[in-house]
Amino acid sequence: MDFEVSEEQEQLRASVADVLARECPPSLARARVEGGDAPVQPWRSAVELGWTGIALPEAWGGLGLSFEELGLVVEEHGRALAPGPFLATTTWFAPLVRETGDEVAGARWLAAVARGECTGSAAWGPDLAGRDAGVRARRDGDAWILEGTQRFVLDGDSADELAVAAQVEAGDGCALFLVPQQALKCQRVVSLDASRPLAHVGFDGVRVAPDRVLGEPGASRGVLARAREEASVALALETVGTCRTLFERVLEHARQRVQFGRPIGSFQAVQHKCADMFVQIEKARATAHFAMMVIAEDDPRRALAASLAKAAAGDCQRLVAKEAIQIHGGMGFTWESDVHLFARRAKTGDLLLGTAREHRARLAALLEL
Amino acid sequence: MKLHYDDATERFRAELRAWLEENQPDVAAVRADPSRSSAHVPEWARAWQERLFDAGWLVPGWPPELGGRNATPVQQLVYFEEMARIPVMRSYNPQGLTIIAPSLRDFASPAQQARFLVPSLRAQITWCLGMSEPGAGSDLAGLQTRAELQGDRFLVTGQKVWTSGAAHSDFCFCFVRTDSEAPKHRGISVLVIDMRSPGIDVRSMPELTDRERADFNEVFFDGVVVPRENLVGPLNQGWSMAAGSLAHERGMLWTSQAARLEQQIDRLRELARTPGSDGRRLGEDAVFRDRVASLYVDVQALRCMGYRGFAKFAHGEAAPEHSVLKLFGSEIEQRLCLVALEAQGAEGLDVDWAGFGMMGDREPPWANRYLHTFANTIAGGTSEIQRNIIAQRVLGLPRS
Numbered sequence: 195m196d197f198e199v200s201e202e203q204e205q206l207r208a209s210v211a212d213v214l215a216r217e218c219p220p221s222l223a224r225a226r227v228e229g230g231d232a233p234v235q236p237w238r239s240a241v242e243l244g245w246t247g248i249a250l251p252e253a254w255g256g257l258g259l260s261f262e263e264l265g266l267v268v269e270e271h272g273r274a275l276a277p278g279p280f281l282a283t284t285t286w287f288a289p290l291v292r293e294t295g296d297e298v299a300g301a302r303w304l305a306a307v308a309r310g311e312c313t314g315s316a317a318w319g320p321d322l323a324g325r326d327a328g329v330r331a332r333r334d335g336d337a338w339i340l341e342g343t344q345r346f347v348l349d350g351d352s353a354d355e356l357a358v359a360a361q362v363e364a365g366d367g368c369a370l371f372l373v374p375q376q377a378l379k380c381q382r383v384v385s386l387d388a389s390r391p392l393a394h395v396g397f398d399g400v401r402v403a404p405d406r407v408l409g410e411p412g413a414s415r416g417v418l419a420r421a422r423e424e425a426s427v428a429l430a431l432e433t434v435g436t437c438r439t440l441f442e443r444v445l446e447h448a449r450q451r452v453q454f455g456r457p458i459g460s461f462q463a464v465q466h467k468c469a470d471m472f473v474q475i476e477k478a479r480a481t482a483h484f485a486m487m488v489i490a491e492d493d494p495r496r497a498l499a500a501s502l503a504k505a506a507a508g509d510c511q512r513l514v515a516k517e518a519i520q521i522h523g524g525m526g527f528t529w530e531s532d533v534h535l536f537a538r539r540a541k542t543g544d545l546l547l548g549t550a551r552e553h554r555a556r557l558a559a560l561l562e563l
Numbered sequence: 564m565k566l567h568y569d570d571a572t573e574r575f576r577a578e579l580r581a582w583l584e585e586n587q588p589d590v591a592a593v594r595a596d597p598s599r600s601s602a603h604v605p606e607w608a609r610a611w612q613e614r615l616f617d618a619g620w621l622v623p624g625w626p627p628e629l630g631g632r633n634a635t636p637v638q639q640l641v642y643f644e645e646m647a648r649i650p651v652m653r654s655y656n657p658q659g660l661t662i663i664a665p666s667l668r669d670f671a672s673p674a675q676q677a678r679f680l681v682p683s684l685r686a687q688i689t690w691c692l693g694m695s696e697p698g699a700g701s702d703l704a705g706l707q708t709r710a711e712l713q714g715d716r717f718l719v720t721g722q723k724v725w726t727s728g729a730a731h732s733d734f735c736f737c738f739v740r741t742d743s744e745a746p747k748h749r750g751i752s753v754l755v756i757d758m759r760s761p762g763i764d765v766r767s768m769p770e771l772t773d774r775e776r777a778d779f780n781e782v783f784f785d786g787v788v789v790p791r792e793n794l795v796g797p798l799n800q801g802w803s804m805a806a807g808s809l810a811h812e813r814g815m816l817w818t819s820q821a822a823r824l825e826q827q828i829d830r831l832r833e834l835a836r837t838p839g840s841d842g843r844r845l846g847e848d849a850v851f852r853d854r855v856a857s858l859y860v861d862v863q864a865l866r867c868m869g870y871r872g873f874a875k876f877a878h879g880e881a882a883p884e885h886s887v888l889k890l891f892g893s894e895i896e897q898r899l900c901l902v903a904l905e906a907q908g909a910e911g912l913d914v915d916w917a918g919f920g921m922m923g924d925r926e927p928p929w930a931n932r933y934l935h936t937f938a939n940t941i942a943g944g945t946s947e948i949q950r951n952i953i954a955q956r957v958l959g960l961p962r963s
C-alpha cells in the first residue's frame with residue numbers, strides 16, 4: 195500500500211514538466227483557440243522523448259512502463275494546457291486497440307503510435323453511455339460497411355486513424371473498426387475549447403477491409419468498456435492538472451492584486467474560497483491517482499474507480515473554474531487573460547466521457563441503491 | 564505506487580484480528596454499564612484498555628513499555644483501519660490517550676512520565692483537557708486563567724469551559740497564563756491539576772443531542788494550589804504544546820473518520836431500500852441517488868487523500884495539511900447525516916432513542932447524529948479556523 199509516486203516516477207514527472215514549461219506555454223493553446231493551425235509542439239517533444247509509447251510494450255517500440263507513468267505525463271499535459279493529439283492518441287486510441295488483444299493491429303498501428311508516425315482517436319460516443327448507435331456496421335463478404343454519424347469525436351477531423359465503435363446485429367451488438375482519416379466526412383464543431391478540437395464524423399458507406407476489423411465483431415462490449423475506463427481516468431487526470439495550474443494562477447493573483455491597501459488574498463472571503471478550492475483539488479487528485487493505480491494494476495474496481503475519479507474531477511473543475519474567474523475580477527472577464535482558456539479546457543474534460551452527474555448515476559447503480 | 568499491502572503487513576492484520584476476536588469486551592457488559600462521558604471509564608473499559616496495553620496493542624507505534632510494539636507506520640495504518648471496524652473504542656478517555664499521553668511523552672520530565680504516563684495508558688487515571696475559556700475559544704492564545712508562581716507552588720484562578728469529561732476525570736491538562744506582561748502566545752504554560760484539589764468547582768452542561776448526557780463542563784478555579792513539579796515543559800512555553808498536542812490527535816484520525824463514514828454510507832444504502840414519502844423505494848429517487856453517490860465520492864476521496872499524505876502523518880508531524888482532512892471529513896459527515904435525515908421526511912422526526920453508548924441495540928436517529936456532527940466541525944479548531952490555516956499556512960496567502 196503506497197500512494198506516493200516512486201522516485202523514478204517523480205523524476206519522469208519533473209522532466210516532463212520541465213520540457214512542457216519550455217516547449218508548451220499557454221500561448222500555444224491560445225493560438226489554436228484563436229484559429230491558428232495545429233501546433234507542432236508539444237507533440238514533437240512527446241515523440242522525441244518517447245512519451246507516445248510510454249505505456250506500450252517494448253515489442254512495439256514502447257517504453258514498457260505502466261498507466262501510472264502515462265497518467266503522470268497526462269496530468270502534466272493538463273497543467274501545461276497542452277494542445278495536440280497526445281491525449282486522444284495515447285489514452286483513447288491506443289487502449290482501445292490494445293484491449294482487443296489483436297497482436298497484428300498492435301504491431302502495426304501501436305508501433306506507429308510509439309514512433310510518432312500515427313495519431314489516433316476513438317469514435318465511441320462522447321457521453322458516459324457511449325452511445326455507439328450512431329454508427330451501424332453490416333457485413334459485406336469478408337469486409338464491413340459502416341453507415342451513420344458519430345458526434346463530438348475528439349480530434350475527429352485531424353487524427354490519422356479512428357477506432358470506431360459500431361452497432362452490429364450479432365452477439366453483444368458491438369464491433370470495433372479502424373478507419374483512416376481520408377475515408378471520413380468530418381464537420382468541425384465550433385467547440386468550447388478549440389484547442390481540444392471536436393468533429394462530427396460521418397461514415398457514408400465506408401468500406402472496412404478485414405485487416406481493419408479489431409477483435410471480434412459482436413464480442414467487443416467488454417473491450418470498449420475497459421478502454422473507456424482507462425480514457426476516463428486519463429481525462430480526469432488531465433482535468434486535475436488543468437485545475438492545478440489555474441489554482442496556482444489564482445493564488446498568484448490573490449497575493450499580488452492590492453485593494454483597500456492590502457492584497458486581496460488577505461481577505462477572508464477570498465481565503466476561504468481558496469481553501470475550498472484546495473480541498474477540491476486534493477480530493478480530485480487523490481482520487482485520480484487512486485484510479486490510475488487501479489488501471490495500472492488492473493484491479494477489479496476499474497469501473498468504480500474510473501467513475502470516482504471522473505466525478506471528483508468534475509466537482510473540482512466546477513468550483514475551481516468558477517472561483518478563478520471571480521477572483522480575477524474584471525481581468526478574469528477578458529479574452530486576453532488565460533483564465534478562460536483553462537476554464538474551457540477543464541469544463542470540456544467534465545463534459546466528455548460522462549459528466550460528474552452521469553458518473554454519480556453510475557456509482558449509484560454500482561452501490562445498488 | 565501500490566494498491567495493496569504486502570504479505571507481512573497482512574499477517575500483522577491477521578494477528579491483530581485474531582487477538583481482537585479473543586479479547587474484545589463482551590457486548591452485555593458494555594450495555595449494562597455504558598460510559599457516561601469522555602472521562603467516565605467503566606470497569607469493563609478499564610480492563611479492556613489494560614489488555615490492549617499489556618498486549619502491545621494500545622499504541623502500536625510506541626515501545627512495549629508504553630503499550631506498543633514499535634510498529635512501522637504502515638502497520639499503524641492497518642491498526643487504525645482494524646480498530647475502526649470494531650464497535651468499541653480503544654479508550655473511553657480518548658483525550659487522555661490521544662492528546663494528553665503523547666504530549667506527556669514529548670514534553671514531560673522523567674519523573675512526571677513515571678507518575679502520569681503509564682497510569683494514563685493503563686486507564687488507571689483519567690484526564691480532561693483545559694484549553695477553552697469563555698473569552699478564548701478559537702483565539703485560544705487569549706486565555707486568561709492565571710497561575711501565579713509562589714515559591715514551589717502555583718495558585719490558579721480562572722475558568723475553563725466546554726471541558727469534556729471534567730466531572731469524571733482525575734486530572735486536568737490545563738493551559739494557564741503565567742506571564743500577563745508577555746505577548747499572548749509567550750505567557751502560557753501547562754499544568755497538571757488534580758481535579759480533587761480544593762477550590763475547583765465543576766458544573767456539567769448537557770449537550771444539544773441529549774439532556775441526560777453531560778460531557779461538557781464549566782470548570783472554575785479559585786486559588787487552586789498546584790505543586791510546581793506539575794509544570795509540564797518549560798515555563799511560558801506552553802503554546803507550542805497546544806499545537807503539538809492537537810497534531811497527535813490528527814495524525815491518524817482520518818482513518819477512523821473514513822471508516823465511520825463508510826459505515827454510514829452502508830446505512831444510507833439500507834435506507835435506500837425503505838419507502839420514501841411517495842411510497843416508492845428511496846433508492847428510486849434520482850435526487851437521493853445523486854446525493855448518496857456524491858457523498859460516496861467524498862468518502863472514498865477522503866480515504867485516498869489520507870493514504871497519500873499518510874507518510875507525513877505517521878511521523879506525527881504537525882503538518883498543516885491535517886487541516887484539509889479535518890475540514891473535509893467533518894463536513895462530509897454533516898452533509899451525510901442531513902441527506903439521510905431529509906430523505907426520511909416526517910419519519911426523521913421520531914427521535915425516541917434511549918441512551919448513549921457505542922453498543923446500543925438500535926442505531927441513533929439521524930436527527931441526533933446530524934446534531935452531533937457539529938462536535939467535529941467546532942471542536943479542535945472550527946471549520947472556519949481550518950480554512951484560515953489552509954489559506955495562510957498551506958497556501959501561503961497573507962494574513963489578514
Ligand SMILES: Cc1cc2nc3c(=O)[nH]c(=O)nc-3n(C[C@H](O)[C@H](O)[C@H](O)COP(=O)(O)OP(=O)(O)OC[C@H]3O[C@@H](n4cnc5c(N)ncnc54)[C@H](O)[C@@H]3O)c2cc1C
Nearest residue numbers: 692693694695700701725726727938941942943944945947
Ligand atoms: C464536542 C466538543 C468538545 C470540546 N471539548 C473541549 C475540551 O475537552 N477542552 C477544551 O478546552 N475545549 C473543548 N471544546 C471547545 C472547542 O475547542 C471550542 O468550542 C472551539 O475552539 C471554538 O471556540 P468557541 O466555542 O469559543 O467559538 P468561537 O471561537 O467564539 O467561534 C464562534 C464562531 O466564530 C467563528 N470564528 C472565530 N474566529 C474566527 C476567525 N478568525 N475567522 C473566521 N471565523 C471565526 C468560528 O468558526 C465559529 O463559527 C470542545 C468543543 C466541542 C464542540
